[in-house]
Amino acid sequence: MIIRKMLFASVAIACVAGPVSALADTSGKKIALSNNYAGNSWRQAMLTSWDKITKEAVSKKIVAAADPFTTAENQATEQAAQIQNMILQGYDAIVINAASPTALNGAVKEACNAGITVVSFDGIVTEPCAWRIAVDFKAMGESQVEYLAKKLPKGGNLLEIRGLAGVSVDDEIHAGIQAGVRKNPQFKIVGAVNGDWAQDVAQRAVAGILPSLPEITAVVTQGGDGYGAAQAFAAANRPTPTIVMGNREDELVWWKQQKDKNGYETMSVSIAPGVSTLAFWVAQQILDGKQVKKDLVVPFLRIDQGNLETNLAGTQKGGVANVEYSLEDAQKVISAAK
Amino acid sequence: MRISTSTIRLVIPAASLALLLAAVFYMQPRAMSYTGLNLLFNLAVPIALATVAQMLIMAVNDLDLSMGAFVSFCACVTATFLQASPAIGVLIFLGAIAAYAVIGIVIHVRELPSIVVTLGMSFVWGGLAVLMLPSPGGEAPGWARWLMTSRPPFVPMAIVASIVIALVTHFAIMRSSAGVLIRGVGGNVRSVERAGWSVIRIRAGTYALAGFFAVLSGIALVGLTTSADANIALRYTLLSIAGVILGGGEFVGGKVSPIGAVIGALTLTLAGSFLSFLRISPDWQIGAQGAILIVVLGLRLLLNRLEKREKSR
Numbered sequence: 001m002i003i004r005k006m007l008f009a010s011v012a013i014a015c016v017a018g019p020v021s022a023l024a025d026t027s028g029k030k031i032a033l034s035n036n037y038a039g040n041s042w043r044q045a046m047l048t049s050w051d052k053i054t055k056e057a058v059s060k061k062i063v064a065a066a067d068p069f070t071t072a073e074n075q076a077t078e079q080a081a082q083i084q085n086m087i088l089q090g091y092d093a094i095v096i097n098a099a100s101p102t103a104l105n106g107a108v109k110e111a112c113n114a115g116i117t118v119v120s121f122d123g124i125v126t127e128p129c130a131w132r133i134a135v136d137f138k139a140m141g142e143s144q145v146e147y148l149a150k151k152l153p154k155g156g157n158l159l160e161i162r163g164l165a166g167v168s169v170d171d172e173i174h175a176g177i178q179a180g181v182r183k184n185p186q187f188k189i190v191g192a193v194n195g196d197w198a199q200d201v202a203q204r205a206v207a208g209i210l211p212s213l214p215e216i217t218a219v220v221t222q223g224g225d226g227y228g229a230a231q232a233f234a235a236a237n238r239p240t241p242t243i244v245m246g247n248r249e250d251e252l253v254w255w256k257q258q259k260d261k262n263g264y265e266t267m268s269v270s271i272a273p274g275v276s277t278l279a280f281w282v283a284q285q286i287l288d289g290k291q292v293k294k295d296l297v298v299p300f301l302r303i304d305q306g307n308l309e310t311n312l313a314g315t316q317k318g319g320v321a322n323v324e325y326s327l328e329d330a331q332k333v334i335s336a337a338k
Numbered sequence: 339m340r341i342s343t344s345t346i347r348l349v350i351p352a353a354s355l356a357l358l359l360a361a362v363f364y365m366q367p368r369a370m371s372y373t374g375l376n377l378l379f380n381l382a383v384p385i386a387l388a389t390v391a392q393m394l395i396m397a398v399n400d401l402d403l404s405m406g407a408f409v410s411f412c413a414c415v416t417a418t419f420l421q422a423s424p425a426i427g428v429l430i431f432l433g434a435i436a437a438y439a440v441i442g443i444v445i446h447v448r449e450l451p452s453i454v455v456t457l458g459m460s461f462v463w464g465g466l467a468v469l470m471l472p473s474p475g476g477e478a479p480g481w482a483r484w485l486m487t488s489r490p491p492f493v494p495m496a497i498v499a500s501i502v503i504a505l506v507t508h509f510a511i512m513r514s515s516a517g518v519l520i521r522g523v524g525g526n527v528r529s530v531e532r533a534g535w536s537v538i539r540i541r542a543g544t545y546a547l548a549g550f551f552a553v554l555s556g557i558a559l560v561g562l563t564t565s566a567d568a569n570i571a572l573r574y575t576l577l578s579i580a581g582v583i584l585g586g587g588e589f590v591g592g593k594v595s596p597i598g599a600v601i602g603a604l605t606l607t608l609a610g611s612f613l614s615f616l617r618i619s620p621d622w623q624i625g626a627q628g629a630i631l632i633v634v635l636g637l638r639l640l641l642n643r644l645e646k647r648e649k650s651r
């Protein structure tokens with residue numbers, strides 16, 4: 001009797017639960033994340049977001065697995081090997097934040113040939129068979145100069161802090177800043193250093209170049225370097241210029257302190273690390289058989305004087321201001337591209 | 339039956355490669371196929387070439403810390419000049435090989451430590467590479483792409499290429515008189531000099547030959563990746579040194595083994611795949627890779643000691 005009751009009960013549960021899990025055709029699919037670098041707060045937040053959203057998706061049986069892999073040394077050859085290993089491991093989709101837009105193309109092509117869906121984001125790949133979720137980094141660079149032109153109509157000298165030399169993101173933000181300066185000739189870039197998107201590197205680099213520079217009215221940055229620049233200016237006993245921030249928690253805290261102390265004004269812009277979750281949902285949608293355009297654009301996350309406090313409250317200590325994307329957000333981005 | 343020392347030197351790397359391969363096949367049976375083997379090993383081909391280049395330098399008791407930067411530079415040349423105007427590309431490569439010969443001469447004449455000179459050169463090569471390709475890009479020459487993605491019958495390209503590289507260098511270094519001279523400079527410079535040979539010429543020739551293999555490594559790499567960037571092969575410096583040591587070479591004394599070096603490069607590549615199949619967290623992967631190296635080297639020390647004990651008996 002008991003066994004029969006249990007059987008009935010389990011049949012009943014199966015009938016109720018069945019339709020729910022049958023909603024997604026992707027419940028048996030495995031997705032892998034191939035990430036090239038985990039050594040800064042942005043990447044850490046990106047991996048945490050991935051973990052949070054994909055664990056939920058796996059427990060809801062939307063996908064069978066969503067495993068993150070990070071290469072140890074941020075080298076394209078190492079990541080190419082990693083992707084080739086993923087092909088052997090039998091994943092159905094690979095989500096990539098690439099070390100190089102072009103050097104992985106050989107491995108990506110192998111994956112496509114094996115029938116695997118490849119979605120790249122942030123650090124995108126140029127291989128035509130892959131999907132790309134790109135940020136308009138150029139517009140991001142340009143928006144900094146536009147903001148400064150509004151705030152400082154008289155213009156002045158700019159110090160530019162660049163990212164990691166030889167990386168495409170650095171080139172694109174730099175190109176945007178240059179375009180902005182061309183449109184607003186009252187600004188002049190008097191110095192440029194590489195801050196490698198890290199506060200300590202930026203601080204050292206800025207401290208090194210400061211003695212040779214005239215008065216600086218503003219600093220244009222790429223994110224992860226604003227706080228270091230502020231420290232370098234303070235250490236050199238020079239007036240603090242308008243430093244554009246990059247959504248890092250330490251930068252926002254510093255900005256908040258200055259704002260409370262003397263009404264310091266600036267803006268902060270970067271892309272949300274949660275873009276990894278958007279890439280995850282896009283990959284899931286493609287596996288689900290949806291028609292998705294190969295090139296998608298994700299908006300960047302901008303913080304202004306007005307919404308500083310709310311964004312700071314939602315940012316983890318040592319983290320980055322973040323947005324996590326849902327399936328609906330991904331569907332919106334996909335339909336916007338059509 | 340007596341086993342020669344050089345055979346013993348080869349046994350350990352070959353055995354560790356076989357062991358790793360068995361473990362990978364056990365974990366991922368999919369790898370046990372034509373495509374699977376190719377995916378596992380194709381990125382080892384440029385590493386094997388760079389390892390052979392490093393081995394040549396180590397054969398004359400030097401060390402090349404610019405290997406990674408130089409291979410990156412060659413990759414950039416391949417993806418730009420060699421693709422667009424092959425004649426200029428070949429000229430640049432000849433110039434680069436000549437530069438390697440000059441480095442060898444400078445190191446010899448001024449009695450400079452090779453580590454310092456090549457470390458300095460690594461910035462030169464890196465700078466030139468960034469000048470050529472400020473942002474990643476370029477395109478692989480059609481023939482390089484064809485060669486690296488070719489599908490020979492029965493045995494995948496990666497395996498064929500490894501065997502060819504191993505055999506060619508084995509005959510060049512272990513079986514030719516020039517090879518004896520190169521190893522002689524590493525083993526005992528004075529006796530080579532007394533025998534009437536020009537050591538400076540031998541050293542220049544060795545460096546040039548190393549440069550040649552590094553050029554091949556750059557071309558092979560671009561053939562696989564389809565394009566280049568200025569940082570593409572920076573890992574190769576340490577990988578190539580580790581590959582030589584893993585394959586039974588020594589830092590001094592002209593003791594090198596070309597077949598071992600190629601096996602060492604394959605083992606290092608496979609170790610990476612093995613760890614990723616094990617799902618070891620990336621934070622631990624470098625450490626685990628180091629542990630594999632230490633275990634293999636420890637085994638070799640043990641064998642060396644046994645070997646010595648046999649001799650003294």
